[in-house]
Amino acid sequence: MRGEPTASPRVPEENLKFTLKRYSALPGFGISMGFTVFYLSLIVLIPLSTIFFKAFGLGWEHFAQAVTSARTLTALRLSFGTSLVSALINACFGLLVAWVLVRYDFPGKKLVDAFVDFPFALPTAVAGIALTALYSQNGWVGKHLYAMGIQSAYSPFGITIALIFIGLPFVVRTVEPVLQNLESEVEEAASSLGANRWQIFRMIIFPTIAPALITGTAMAFSRAIGEYGSVVFIAGNMPMKTEIAPLLIMTKLEQYDYAGATAIAGVMLAVSFVMLLALNLLQAWGRKNESL
Amino acid sequence: MSIEIHQVVKKFGDFKALKGIDLKIETGELLALLGPSGSGKTTLLRVIAGMEEADGGQVFFLGDDVSRRKVRERGVGFVFQHYALFHHMTVFDNIAFGLKVRPSPLKPSKKEIHDKVHELLKLVRLDGLASRLPQQLSGGQRQRVALARALAIEPKVLLLDEPFGSLDSKVRKELRQWLRSLHDRLKMTTIFVTHDQEEALEVADRVVVMNEGRIEQMGTPNEVYHKPANAFVYNFLGNVNLFHCRFENGKAYIANTPVSIKAGVGPGVQKAKIYIRPHLLEISREPRSDSFKGVIQFLNSAGSVAKIEVLSEWGEIVQVEVPQDQFRLLALKKGEPVFVMLKDAQLFHEDYSI
Amino acid sequence: MAGIVGGKLGLSGRAVHRPFLSEPRWVRVLLIAIALGFLGFFLALPIAMVLAQALKKGFVFFLGALTDPMAMSAIRLTLIVAAVSVPLNLLFGLASSWAITKFDFWGKKFLITLIDLPFSVSPVISGLIFVLLFGAQGPLGTWLGDHNIKIIFSVPGIILATLFVTFPFVARELIPLMESQGTEGEYAAVTLGANGWQTFWMVTLPNIKWGLLYGVILCNARAMGEFGAVSVVSGHIRGQTNTIPLHVEILYNEYNFTAAFAVASVLMLLAFVTLLLKQWVEWQAGREAVLAEKEIAGS
Numbered sequence: 037m038r039g040e041p042t043a044s045p046r047v048p049e050e051n052l053k054f055t056l057k058r059y060s061a062l063p064g065f066g067i068s069m070g071f072t073v074f075y076l077s078l079i080v081l082i083p084l085s086t087i088f089f090k091a092f093g094l095g096w097e098h099f100a101q102a103v104t105s106a107r108t109l110t111a112l113r114l115s116f117g118t119s120l121v122s123a124l125i126n127a128c129f130g131l132l133v134a135w136v137l138v139r140y141d142f143p144g145k146k147l148v149d150a151f152v153d154f155p156f157a158l159p160t161a162v163a164g165i166a167l168t169a170l171y172s173q174n175g176w177v178g179k180h181l182y183a184m185g186i187q188s189a190y191s192p193f194g195i196t197i198a199l200i201f202i203g204l205p206f207v208v209r210t211v212e213p214v215l216q217n218l219e220s221e222v223e224e225a226a227s228s229l230g231a232n233r234w235q236i237f238r239m240i241i242f243p244t245i246a247p248a249l250i251t252g253t254a255m256a257f258s259r260a261i262g263e264y265g266s267v268v269f270i271a272g273n274m275p276m277k278t279e280i281a282p283l284l285i286m287t288k289l290e291q292y293d294y295a296g297a298t299a300i301a302g303v304m305l306a307v308s309f310v311m312l313l314a315l316n317l318l319q320a321w322g323r324k325n326e327s328l
Numbered sequence: 329m330s331i332e333i334h335q336v337v338k339k340f341g342d343f344k345a346l347k348g349i350d351l352k353i354e355t356g357e358l359l360a361l362l363g364p365s366g367s368g369k370t371t372l373l374r375v376i377a378g379m380e381e382a383d384g385g386q387v388f389f390l391g392d393d394v395s396r397r398k399v400r401e402r403g404v405g406f407v408f409q410h411y412a413l414f415h416h417m418t419v420f421d422n423i424a425f426g427l428k429v430r431p432s433p434l435k436p437s438k439k440e441i442h443d444k445v446h447e448l449l450k451l452v453r454l455d456g457l458a459s460r461l462p463q464q465l466s467g468g469q470r471q472r473v474a475l476a477r478a479l480a481i482e483p484k485v486l487l488l489d490e491p492f493g494s495l496d497s498k499v500r501k502e503l504r505q506w507l508r509s510l511h512d513r514l515k516m517t518t519i520f521v522t523h524d525q526e527e528a529l530e531v532a533d534r535v536v537v538m539n540e541g542r543i544e545q546m547g548t549p550n551e552v553y554h555k556p557a558n559a560f561v562y563n564f565l566g567n568v569n570l571f572h573c574r575f576e577n578g579k580a581y582i583a584n585t586p587v588s589i590k591a592g593v594g595p596g597v598q599k600a601k602i603y604i605r606p607h608l609l610e611i612s613r614e615p616r617s618d619s620f621k622g623v624i625q626f627l628n629s630a631g632s633v634a635k636i637e638v639l640s641e642w643g644e645i646v647q648v649e650v651p652q653d654q655f656r657l658l659a660l661k662k663g664e665p666v667f668v669m670l671k672d673a674q675l676f677h678e679d680y681s682i
Numbered sequence: 683m684a685g686i687v688g689g690k691l692g693l694s695g696r697a698v699h700r701p702f703l704s705e706p707r708w709v710r711v712l713l714i715a716i717a718l719g720f721l722g723f724f725l726a727l728p729i730a731m732v733l734a735q736a737l738k739k740g741f742v743f744f745l746g747a748l749t750d751p752m753a754m755s756a757i758r759l760t761l762i763v764a765a766v767s768v769p770l771n772l773l774f775g776l777a778s779s780w781a782i783t784k785f786d787f788w789g790k791k792f793l794i795t796l797i798d799l800p801f802s803v804s805p806v807i808s809g810l811i812f813v814l815l816f817g818a819q820g821p822l823g824t825w826l827g828d829h830n831i832k833i834i835f836s837v838p839g840i841i842l843a844t845l846f847v848t849f850p851f852v853a854r855e856l857i858p859l860m861e862s863q864g865t866e867g868e869y870a871a872v873t874l875g876a877n878g879w880q881t882f883w884m885v886t887l888p889n890i891k892w893g894l895l896y897g898v899i900l901c902n903a904r905a906m907g908e909f910g911a912v913s914v915v916s917g918h919i920r921g922q923t924n925t926i927p928l929h930v931e932i933l934y935n936e937y938n939f940t941a942a943f944a945v946a947s948v949l950m951l952l953a954f955v956t957l958l959l960k961q962w963v964e965w966q967a968g969r970e971a972v973l974a975e976k977e978i979a980g981s
Contacts, residue, residue, distance in 0.1 A: 057787035062868055063878035068781040072793075075774045079845050080799055083811040086821075090814055129720045136717040140710055148718070150961045154725050157900075157953040157960075159907025160805075161927040162946040165934050166728035169735055169943075177727065201724050221412040224379055225474075227399045228406040229426035229481055233705050239429070243416045262804025264910035265927070269934065282806040282910065289810065289914060294819065301807045308802045315802075316795060 084305070091302040094295055102299035107275055108284065112303065115281040118192055119260035122199035127253040130207025131245075137208070138215040156205045160265025167198050168269040190272030195280065198266045203256030210252030214245045214322075247322030254318060258311040262304065329390045329484040329517050330355045331376065336385035338371055345371040347541035348385070353519065358511045360532035361521045364564070367538040369521045370489055376519065377487050378402045389484065405478030409490040411470045413462040419473050420445055420458040426481035448476040451510070468499040479514075488520035492527070504531050525565045529553060537561050562603045562674055569609070569646050571602040571673075583642035585620040587670055604673045606649040611636065611658065611666050619669040622646065624662055629655055636660065638668055732950050735943035747933075747944035755922070756929035756945075759837065763925060764905040767844045771901055772894075775852025780882070783860040784868060794857065800849040809843050809914025816842075835917030840925065843911040848904045855897030856890060863889055892967035896960065903956040907949055 057065070091099055102108065136142075137149050155163065171178040171188040181188040188194050218241065226236045264282040271278040279287075281304060288297040331353040338346040345368045353359055361369040374380040376387060378399040386395045394402055414422050421428075423445045427436055436444065449455045452472040462470055471491060478486060491507070492500040508531050511518055522528050528535045529549040537544045537552055537560075545557040556562035573582045575598055580587050582602065612619070622638035625645065629635075634655035636648045646668060650658070660666070704710065737744055747753060778797060782790055800808065814820050816833035826833060833839045867889065871881040887894075909927040916923040924932065926949055933942035 057785065060785050061872055062784050062865065062881070063872075064882070065781060065785050068777040069785075069787075072774065072778040072781050075770075075777075076793075076796060079842070079849055080796065083815050083842075083846065084799065084803070086811050086814040087807070129717075132713060133717045133721060136714050139704065140714055142714055148721060150957050151721070151725055153957055153960065154729075154953060157903050157956040159909060159927050159949045159953070161907075161909040161930045162732065162949045162953075163728065164909075165930065165939075165942060165946060166731045166735075169731050169939075170727055176731065201728070204724060219410075219412065221408050221410065222414060224399070225406065225408060225412040225477075226414075226425065226429075228377060228379075228402075228404055229429065229477065230400050231425070231429040232400065233709075235429045239425075240414055258802055262802075262807070264805050264913075282804050285804075285806050285810060286914065289813065294814065294817075297810060298814065301804075301810055304804055304807060308804070309799075312795065312798060312802045316791075 087298055087301050087305055090294070090298045094299060098295060099299050099302070102296045103303055107279070108281075108296075108300055110276050111279050111281045111284040111300075114192060114195070114279065115261050118195045118199055118280070119257050119263075122196050122203055122260055123253050123257035125196075125200050126203045126207050126256045127249060130204065130252060130256075131211055131249060134208045134211040134215055138212055152208050153205050155202050160202070160263070161269075163198070163201060163266040164269035167194075167201060167266065171197060171270060189270055190274065190278055192278065194270040194272075195267050195278065198270050199260040199263060202263055202266050203260050206256040206259065207249065207252035210255065211245055211248045214248040215241075218244060247318065251315060251318045251322055254311065254315050258308065258315065261311075262308065331485060331517065331519075332388040332391075333372075333376070334386045334388070336372070336375055336382045336387065338368075338375060338380060339383050344541055346375070346382070349541075349543060351536065351543065351546070353517060355517055356515045358508070358518045358531065358533045359520075360528035360535045361519060361538060362523070362525060362528040362535055362564075363538035363544075364523060366540070368541040369523075369538050372538070373487050373489055373519060373521050376485075377404045377406050379406075403481070403484045405481060405483030405486045407471070407474045407478050407486070407488040407491050409493045411462070411474045413470055413474060413477075415462055418459050418461055419449075419454065419465070422462070422473055423448055423477045423480050425477060444480060445476075448480055451479070452476045466499075467495045468503060471495065471503065484517070486516050486518040488518070490521055490523070493522075500527070507531060529565070537564065539564075556674065559601065559603065567606050567647060567649075568603050569606060571604070571644075572599065573602050574599050582620065583640070585618070585641070587618050587620075587673075602670075602673045604670055606635070606647040607633065608671045608673070609646065609648045610669045610671055611638070611648055611650060611660070612669070613658075613666060615667045616669055619667040622666055622668055624660055624664045624666060627660060627662055638666065640668070729950065732943055732947050735940060736947040738943075739940045743940060744944045744947075747941035748948065750941075752924070753926075753929060753945055756924045756926045757948075759840070759923070760906050760925045760927075762837070763841055763844050764902055766841050767848055767905045768898060768902050770845060771848055772852050772898055774849070775856050775894075775897060778853045779856035779860050780886070782857055783863075784865050797850050797853050797857075800846050801854075805847060805908065805910025806914055808846050809911035812839055812842050812846070812915050834915045836923060839915040840912050840923060843915045844905050844908055847908050847911050848901045851901035851904065852894070852897035855893045855900070859890055859893040860886070892963050892970070896963045896967075899956055899959045899963065903952065906952055 094102070133152065137145065137152075168189060169175050171181065171194050173179065173182050173189065175189070178188050186193060188197065222240060223236055226240050231239070262282060263280075264286070267280055268283055268286075271280060271283065273279050273283050273287075275284075281300060285297045285300050285304075288294075288300070331351075333349055333351040333353075336346055336349045337344070347368075349368075349372055351372075361372060363369045371380060375382050378394070378397060378401075382395060386393050388394065389402070414425065417425070424441050427441045427444065430436070445458070446455065449458060452475060454469060454472055454476070457465070457469070462473070465473065475488075475491075488507075492503050495503065504527055507520075520531075529552075532549060534546065535549055535552050536546045539560050545552050545561045547555075552561055553565050556565065562568060571582045573580050573587065575581070580600075587602075610619075615621075621641040624636060625639045626637040627634065629652065633649045633651055636650060638646045638648055640646050648668065705713075778793075782793065813834050816822055816826060816839065818827060833842070867885045868881050871885045876884065906925075907927060908925075909931070912925055913928060913931070916925070916928060926945060930942050930946050930949070933939075933945060
């Protein structure tokens, strides 16, 4: 509306000094933040810090000894190795599943879509015994694999199968929304410029979903290295052969070797934190790519 | 390349977007598809491109029936309203895309691609921006990249879908003129879709006015503006005043005022609608036999013409446009009684409705 | 941060189908076949196996395994643990998302990362930390022993461990949701004279109800199904510190396979119910979103 020009209200100059919290007219910051910090410290931070205190308390020598023993190194190698393989397999098939669910129609699609989350919703112990039953020597799948010479239970193979199971939803659910939001116009443009479907996938679609794919794979990997319940039954837990790191921690606890357990836990926690950081960075990178 | 569209029909579910379109486009023509939302103009463009498959009818490129051919085989250059640039590629890679995806025997060498892309960048006046990303460009620049990208494959026809729709009016005007001069240079058959009648009239060789899936009129900008085929075209292509007139003893009356209508009417006609553009009404302080009385309600002289609203003696608001020098001479004031005369009215029978 | 746990709520589910712009039919059929084959192999087989094994010795045995007193006490304990953990984490989720999304302060991102921590920690370690903290040789060990308070190898320990592993679920759902909803509604309420609680109850809560429910469903599923962490802190004392998953393990280790699978099938049923509720919530949220869009478009 036209009228007299309004004089701009005098705004206090932006403090160049560092402000801890910007003023807000909404109430409740104190109480909500207070409870948040209190609860977080009580349930998460203080308990987690015991690992570090205990690990430090061991002194470097003991720590290094516990961590670099042959048994520990084998367990760590096994955990990381199987987690990586399973994460990569989930990357391939997860991408495929996400593609099929977003782009195609087929009878029962909604049901299938809902069940992708099944490994996430199923208690790990149930997954563990079910998979063991399936892949043991006389299990439905196991008997065929054993006939082919593949030892599917009590072996790294079995562990990897279990890790594929629990990591399945991560890639699918991370890639799905990005695929969903792809503009069809961009594909139409590429088509009008002469590209065939494979070229469109390779040069247009894949680069766009790559951040989400990597993020999902990293999530699956992160989950896999710490996994216990689904793996402990099918692994057989033979030291130096199928003993994964989380199980080794458990074993040491049962033997009251708290120092050893803590040392290994410390290493795994360090890796988890690095993964968490990497994931946050990946997600930020992905968000930057998406918005235009 | 000439294009012929023969009885094309397109349905989306129950909705009929195109109800039988016949159109012939000459080689080198710059054609505008003009119409309101839902008129089917974008659908028609996409059918020509091959992005939609027609449910009936055929499309011919230079005599060849391309109706069943896929997009990538038609050799069309398509420019989208929202550019559809490849976000993760530089300007250079965007423009080079069509050349890079060619199958091996036809694929140009790296040097050839490089030269061609830079040639196009110069053409669209974006040289120096080859290594930028789309996010770093303004709307107008992005649109020019989209155009260069489409031109890179040397298409037989250039199709633009509301190319300037998402840009501010000043940028729009500049790009409009630039498109016109580009077309004059390249002489490529070009079809563009717009809902902006000013744009269509300014840029195109020929305008196709569409409404509700049908072609209302085809012609040069002059033809569709000054000789509209029906009420819809007249109304769509500019501001318009509508008067209801009746006939008695061969004379036309608007309310109780006799008016002179150039067009003759048949003996049985009793009622008609008169359409007249605001600048074809004349205001004066002197009464004339065929002018009606009114009172000035509103004056706005901030513009290229002065816009005046007159409350007619029968109670309707009439829009009149008067050139600035005449306006100054008249020195009209709000509330003044004046007389309004029709200079050149278009008459449509009662059965034409908007 | 939403990642896997919450992504679906935002999608309105419209799939743009441009049939001619897709892959040739044989490619589509092949890809669908491979995808379904993969999913069938990894998802359907375990489900079938659980059911087959559970009912191997007949329905009567099945029921017997479930009503066995040890099983019943395991069920009771699991329910108690969930009944305590879920509301507490719900409260935390609400408080933290209010603080984080309605206010601007230094260290916000860091706080969000901290909340995410339990999600990335192995379940075994999640249990270990509480053993270290409250165990006999821990810093509080002697004090607790003197006062005869049992934390680990007892129910409180199980609850703590469960609180830890289910910590982020509600917050992870609410934070991106409330972030995307902004603060306009709350500011409007405040200008109209509402106090904090009124604003929260009447403005914020209705907006986030589906996200909240979603988070609670997932939190509950994990609380009832957690195995590794609880295994570490529980001491496996039958009849006292065994949750359903632990009971399954015990039965299995005793080679009582059919009973183990019988009890496991209850947990699997829980998973199905969780999935069902998830779908229902997603459907409701999607419906509301579409209605809201239509309102805005139509006006």
